[in-house]
Amino acid sequence: MxxxxxxxxxxxxxxxxxxxxxxxxxxxxxxxxxxxxxxxxxxVEEFKRVAEEVLDEKGTAALQYGPTEGYLPLREKIVERMKKVKVDLESDNILITNGSQQGLDFSARIFINPGDVIICESPSYLGAINAFKAYEPRFVEVETDDEGMIMEDLEKALKENENVKFIYVIPDFQNPSGKTWSLERRKGLVELANKYNVAIIEDNPYGELRFEGEILPAVKHFDTEGRVIFLGTFSKIFCPGLRLGWVAADKEVLNKYVLVKQGADLQSSTISQMEVAKFLEVYDIExxxxxxxxxxxxxxxxxxxxxxxxxxxxxxxxxxxxxxxxxxxxxxxxxxxxxxxxxxxxxxxxxxxxxxxxxxxxxxxxxxxxxxxxxxxxxxxxxxxxxxxxxxxx
Amino acid sequence: MxxxxxxxxxxxxxxxxxxxxxxxxxxxxxxxxxxxxxxxxxxVEEFKRVAEEVLDEKGTAALQYGPTEGYLPLREKIVERMKKVKVDLESDNILITNGSQQGLDFSARIFINPGDVIICESPSYLGAINAFKAYEPRFVEVETDDEGMIMEDLEKALKENENVKFIYVIPDFQNPSGKTWSLERRKGLVELANKYNVAIIEDNPYGELRFEGEILPAVKHFDTEGRVIFLGTFSKIFCPGLRLGWVAADKEVLNKYVLVKQGADLQSSTISQMEVAKFLEVYDIExxxxxxxxxxxxxxxxxxxxxxxxxxxxxxxxxxxxxxxxxxxxxxxxxxxxxxxxxxxxxxxxxxxxxxxxxxxxxxxxxxxxxxxxxxxxxxxxxxxxxxxxxxxx
Structure with missing residues (x-):
C-alpha cells in the first residue's frame, strides 16, 4: 500500500x-x-515553586484553553525584556510560539510560494533550512565574513533573483558558525531590505548569551518599515523542554502569524506560559x-x-x-x-x-x-x- | 509598506x-x-502532585529537549488506552502532537497539493476546515444521516473527483452535529477508501465521552491496509491547556508525520508529556x-x-x-x-x-x-x- x-x-x-x-x-x-x-x-527548584504557585492561584485557568496570541502577562514580560536588544514594542506585537522553530515554519508558510527565493547566510541553521524546505523555496546563499553577510554579495543576490521573499539571518553567535554581525552591517541589511521590498527573518536564540562586551541592538532595532520579524525563545536562556518562544513583528504582519497559529495548533500551552511569566515575576532571570x-x-x-x-x-x-x-x-x-x-x-x-x-x-x-x-x-x-x-x- | x-x-x-x-x-x-x-x-490538585513528582524525580530531563516522536512512557500509555476503541498498535505507531489540531494541520501538509480534494462530512469541524484551507484543497462535502456519511454519496464523490487525497471524518459525537457513525458505515468507509486508494483521517476527540451504551470500535479498528490515520487528544478527557494530542498510524505513514513535526516545532513539551504519563500512572483516568x-x-x-x-x-x-x-x-x-x-x-x-x-x-x-x-x-x-x-x- x-x-x-x-x-x-x-x-x-x-x-x-x-x-x-x-x-x-x-x-x-x-x-x-x-x-x-x-x-x-x-x-529545577525554582520551577517547582512557580509550578505550584500557578496551580494554587489559577489552576483551572492554567489547564483551560487560552487565547491564540498567548498569555498576556507573558507577552508583556517579553516586551520588557526586548528592550535589552533595543527593540521597543507593545504586547500586541508578540505571538507566543512553540520555540522559535515554530516561528521559522510559520515564516515560510506565510511568505513562500513554491519557487520563491530565500536568501540566507552561508552556512545557515540546519533546522531552519529543513523547516523552509517543506514550502519548496529556492535558496540563495550569501557569503559572510567576520562582520556578517558581505553587503555587495547580498545586493547582488537581491538584484539578480526574482521573487525573493525574505532574508533569513542569525545575527548573534550564529548557528553554526558562531559569528556575529557588526552594527554597520545590521543597518545595511535593513536598508537593502527596504530598497528591494523584502522581509527579514531575524532568528535570535543566543543574543543574550554574550560572554564579553555589550549586547548589540537587534536588526529589528533598525527596522523603520515593519519588515523585520524577530524570533525569540526561552530555550537557551531558560529551558527548552517547555517549548516556548515568540514572534515579534509589526501588527499587520503579526496578524498573519496569529492566523497561521490558529490553524496550526490553536495556541501554545497555557500552563507553561503562566509558569514562565511567574518565573520572570518572582525570580531574576538576568x-x-x-x-x-x-x-x-x-x-x-x-x-x-x-x-x-x-x-x-x-x-x-x-x-x-x-x-x-x-x-x-x-x-x-x-x-x-x-x-x-x-x-x-x-x-x-x-x-x-x-x-x-x-x-x-x-x-x-x-x-x-x-x-x-x-x-x-x-x-x-x-x-x-x-x-x-x-x-x-x- | x-x-x-x-x-x-x-x-x-x-x-x-x-x-x-x-x-x-x-x-x-x-x-x-x-x-x-x-x-x-x-x-487541579492531582495535577499539582504529578507536577511535583515529575520535577522531583526527573527535573532536568523534564526541562530538556526530548525526542521528536514524544516521551516513550506516554506513547506506551496511549497504546494501552487505544485498546478501548479496539485499536491494537505499538508505541512506534504513536507521535505526540500539540493537541489534535496539530495532527489536522500535518495531515493536510502531508497529503495536499493545491487543487487536491478533501472529502468531508457536511457539516464538518470548522477548525479542521480552516487548518486544511492553508494547503489550498478543494472540499467535497458528503451528506450524512443518523448513521454517518451516506455510502452511495461517498462512492459517487470518490468516483467523480480526481486527486482525492483523504476522507476526513469525526465518527463519534461529531463536531458540530453531535452525530455518531454506525458500525456498518465505519466498515463501509474503510472498504471504499481501500477501493479508491485514499487515506482516512479519523478525528476522535470525543469518543470516550459516551453517555450511554458501549464505546464503538474506531474506524481505525477496521483498517486492513494502514490507510487510517487516527487523531487523539487529551483536551476533552483531561485538560486542553496542556496542548497534548497524538497521531496513531501505520509506521511508514507515521514517519511522514514525524518528519513534519521536526520541521514544525521539533517536539511537544517534554515536561507536559511526563506529567500526563505520570497522571495516567498514579491516578485512574477512567x-x-x-x-x-x-x-x-x-x-x-x-x-x-x-x-x-x-x-x-x-x-x-x-x-x-x-x-x-x-x-x-x-x-x-x-x-x-x-x-x-x-x-x-x-x-x-x-x-x-x-x-x-x-x-x-x-x-x-x-x-x-x-x-x-x-x-x-x-x-x-x-x-x-x-x-x-x-x-x-x-
Missing part, C-alpha cells in the same frame, strides 16, 4: 542532527553534536543568565584552548563571543562526514557541516557544541578528536 | 469561533459558543472520565429538555449520545448569523453553522455547546434564546 503524498514531502528529510543525536545518547559518547543547554544549570554565561564561557575557552593545543596544523575554527557553537574548517580534501564516522568509533560526536549549506558542498566543515559537556569531557573529547584528525591529515 | 505574502494566505481567515469567543468572555454572557470543557472538573460524563450528560439532558419546552415549532436539533455539542436546524429563511447578533444583545452566544460548511450555504443552522455552562445558566440561556427565536419566527 502506498498512499499519495503531497509533492512537498519529497523535500523533507530527517534532520541529520536528530538522527545523529540518537547515536550519541549512549553515556560513553562525548557529544559535541547537539545544541543542548547544560541541564545541570536548569532552575542573574540566571549570568550563571549560564559564566559556565559556557569557561567551557568555550577550554574547548578553543584545547583545540589550539591538540589539533594538527591547517585547521581553522571560530572563537565566538557568545552562544553555543564553534565552527571548524578543514583542508578542502578532508570529508567531515567520513571523519564523523571515525570519531564515533572513538565515542566522540560532532555535526558534519555540509547540511548547513542548503545548496550543498563544503563537506570539509563541522560544527562543535561546547555547552552540554563538562570540562573533563571537553578536554578528553578534543584529544580523541585530534587523534582522528591527525590520522586523516597524514 | 506591504510585504508579499504567499498565495495560500488568501485562504486563511480568522476562525469565527475564536473571534466570537473574545466577545463572549464578559462574565455576564451565557456562552454556548465555545467547545470548552468544564474547568471546575479539571483535576474514574475521571466517568465524572465528566455524568456532569456532561446532565447538562446535555437539561439543554435538550429546555429546548424542547421553550423553542418554538419548526426547529430541529440533535440529541447526542456523547460529546459536547448539539446542532440546531432552523427553517430555511432564518439566518443564524443575524440571530447570533440578536442573541448577543441578550447576552447569549452560540456559533452560527454556516462556517462548518466549507463550500458555504446552510446559514439556517447553529451549534450549541453544553459542557461549559452550569445548569442554571443553561436553563436561563435557552429561555433567552427561545425568545430571540420566537421573535425571528414571527
Amino acid at each position: 502506498a498512499l499519495n503524498y503531497a509533492k512537498r514531502m519529497n523535500n523533507i528529510r530527517a534532520s541529520e542532527i536528530r538522527e545523529l543525536l540518537k547515536l550519541t545518547q549512549r553515556p560513553e559518547v562525548i557529544s559535541f553534536a547537539g545544541g543542548l543547554p547544560a541541564p545541570e544549570l536548569f532552575p 542573574e540566571h543568565i549570568e550563571k549560564l554565561k559564566k559556565v559556557y564561557k569557561k567551557r568555550k575557552d577550554l574547548m578553543i584552548k584545547t583545540m589550539e593545543e591538540e589539533f594538527p596544523e591547517g585547521i581553522k575554527f571560530t572563537n565566538p563571543e557568545g552562544g553555543l557553537f564553534t565552527w571548524v574548517v578543514l583542508p578542502k580534501h578532508i570529508n567531515a562526514r567520513k571523519l564523523a564516522e571515525k570519531a564515533l568509533e572513538k565515542n566522540v560526536a560532532f555535526v558534519p557541516g555540509g547540511s548547513f549549506f542548503p545548496n550543498g558542498g563544503n563537506e570539509n566543515t563541522f560544527r562543535m557544541n561546547y555547552s552540554n559537556m563538562d570540562e573533563e569531557r571537553i578536554v578528553e573529547g578534543i584529544k580523541r578528536l585530534a587523534s582522528v584528525l591527525k590520522e586523516a591529515l597524514q | 506591504a510585504l508579499n505574502y504567499a498565495k495560500r494566505m488568501n485562504n486563511i481567515r480568522a476562525s469565527e469561533i475564536r473571534e466570537l469567543l473574545k466577545l463572549t468572555q464578559r462574565p455576564e454572557v451565557i456562552s454556548f459558543a465555545g467547545g470548552l470543557p468544564a474547568p471546575e472538573l479539571f483535576p 474514574e475521571h472520565i466517568e465524572k465528566l460524563k455524568k456532569v456532561y450528560k446532565k447538562r446535555k439532558d437539561l439543554m435538550i429538555k429546555t429546548m424542547e419546552e421553550e423553542f418554538p415549532e419548526g426547529i430541529k436539533f440533535t440529541n447526542p449520545e456523547g460529546g459536547l455539542f448539539t446542532w440546531v436546524v432552523l427553517p430555511k429563511h432564518i439566518n443564524a448569523r443575524k440571530l447570533a447578533e440578536k442573541a448577543l444583545e441578550k447576552n447569549v452566544a452560540f456559533v452560527p453553522g454556516g462556517s462548518f460548511f466549507p463550500n458555504g450555504g446552510n446559514e439556517n443552522t447553529f451549534r450549541m455547546n453544553y459542557s461549559n455552562m452550569d445548569e442554571e445558566r443553561i436553563v436561563e440561556g435557552i429561555k433567552r434564546l427561545a425568545s430571540v427565536l420566537k421573535e425571528a419566527l414571527q
Whole structure:
C-alpha cells in the first residue's frame, strides 16, 4: 500500500542532527553534536515553586484553553525584556510560539510560494533550512565574513533573483558558525531590505548569551518599515523542554502569524506560559543568565584552548563571543562526514557541516557544541578528536 | 509598506469561533459558543502532585529537549488506552502532537497539493476546515444521516473527483452535529477508501465521552491496509491547556508525520508529556472520565429538555449520545448569523453553522455547546434564546 503524498514531502528529510543525536545518547559518547543547554544549570527548584504557585492561584485557568496570541502577562514580560536588544514594542506585537522553530515554519508558510527565493547566510541553521524546505523555496546563499553577510554579495543576490521573499539571518553567535554581525552591517541589511521590498527573518536564540562586551541592538532595532520579524525563545536562556518562544513583528504582519497559529495548533500551552511569566515575576532571570554565561564561557575557552593545543596544523575554527557553537574548517580534501564516522568509533560526536549549506558542498566543515559537556569531557573529547584528525591529515 | 505574502494566505481567515469567543468572555454572557470543557472538573490538585513528582524525580530531563516522536512512557500509555476503541498498535505507531489540531494541520501538509480534494462530512469541524484551507484543497462535502456519511454519496464523490487525497471524518459525537457513525458505515468507509486508494483521517476527540451504551470500535479498528490515520487528544478527557494530542498510524505513514513535526516545532513539551504519563500512572483516568460524563450528560439532558419546552415549532436539533455539542436546524429563511447578533444583545452566544460548511450555504443552522455552562445558566440561556427565536419566527 502506498498512499499519495503531497509533492512537498519529497523535500523533507530527517534532520541529520536528530538522527545523529540518537547515536550519541549512549553515556560513553562525548557529544559535541547537539545544541543542548547544560541541564545541570536548569532552575529545577525554582520551577517547582512557580509550578505550584500557578496551580494554587489559577489552576483551572492554567489547564483551560487560552487565547491564540498567548498569555498576556507573558507577552508583556517579553516586551520588557526586548528592550535589552533595543527593540521597543507593545504586547500586541508578540505571538507566543512553540520555540522559535515554530516561528521559522510559520515564516515560510506565510511568505513562500513554491519557487520563491530565500536568501540566507552561508552556512545557515540546519533546522531552519529543513523547516523552509517543506514550502519548496529556492535558496540563495550569501557569503559572510567576520562582520556578517558581505553587503555587495547580498545586493547582488537581491538584484539578480526574482521573487525573493525574505532574508533569513542569525545575527548573534550564529548557528553554526558562531559569528556575529557588526552594527554597520545590521543597518545595511535593513536598508537593502527596504530598497528591494523584502522581509527579514531575524532568528535570535543566543543574543543574550554574550560572554564579553555589550549586547548589540537587534536588526529589528533598525527596522523603520515593519519588515523585520524577530524570533525569540526561552530555550537557551531558560529551558527548552517547555517549548516556548515568540514572534515579534509589526501588527499587520503579526496578524498573519496569529492566523497561521490558529490553524496550526490553536495556541501554545497555557500552563507553561503562566509558569514562565511567574518565573520572570518572582525570580531574576538576568542573574540566571549570568550563571549560564559564566559556565559556557569557561567551557568555550577550554574547548578553543584545547583545540589550539591538540589539533594538527591547517585547521581553522571560530572563537565566538557568545552562544553555543564553534565552527571548524578543514583542508578542502578532508570529508567531515567520513571523519564523523571515525570519531564515533572513538565515542566522540560532532555535526558534519555540509547540511548547513542548503545548496550543498563544503563537506570539509563541522560544527562543535561546547555547552552540554563538562570540562573533563571537553578536554578528553578534543584529544580523541585530534587523534582522528591527525590520522586523516597524514 | 506591504510585504508579499504567499498565495495560500488568501485562504486563511480568522476562525469565527475564536473571534466570537473574545466577545463572549464578559462574565455576564451565557456562552454556548465555545467547545470548552468544564474547568471546575479539571483535576487541579492531582495535577499539582504529578507536577511535583515529575520535577522531583526527573527535573532536568523534564526541562530538556526530548525526542521528536514524544516521551516513550506516554506513547506506551496511549497504546494501552487505544485498546478501548479496539485499536491494537505499538508505541512506534504513536507521535505526540500539540493537541489534535496539530495532527489536522500535518495531515493536510502531508497529503495536499493545491487543487487536491478533501472529502468531508457536511457539516464538518470548522477548525479542521480552516487548518486544511492553508494547503489550498478543494472540499467535497458528503451528506450524512443518523448513521454517518451516506455510502452511495461517498462512492459517487470518490468516483467523480480526481486527486482525492483523504476522507476526513469525526465518527463519534461529531463536531458540530453531535452525530455518531454506525458500525456498518465505519466498515463501509474503510472498504471504499481501500477501493479508491485514499487515506482516512479519523478525528476522535470525543469518543470516550459516551453517555450511554458501549464505546464503538474506531474506524481505525477496521483498517486492513494502514490507510487510517487516527487523531487523539487529551483536551476533552483531561485538560486542553496542556496542548497534548497524538497521531496513531501505520509506521511508514507515521514517519511522514514525524518528519513534519521536526520541521514544525521539533517536539511537544517534554515536561507536559511526563506529567500526563505520570497522571495516567498514579491516578485512574477512567474514574475521571466517568465524572465528566455524568456532569456532561446532565447538562446535555437539561439543554435538550429546555429546548424542547421553550423553542418554538419548526426547529430541529440533535440529541447526542456523547460529546459536547448539539446542532440546531432552523427553517430555511432564518439566518443564524443575524440571530447570533440578536442573541448577543441578550447576552447569549452560540456559533452560527454556516462556517462548518466549507463550500458555504446552510446559514439556517447553529451549534450549541453544553459542557461549559452550569445548569442554571443553561436553563436561563435557552429561555433567552427561545425568545430571540420566537421573535425571528414571527
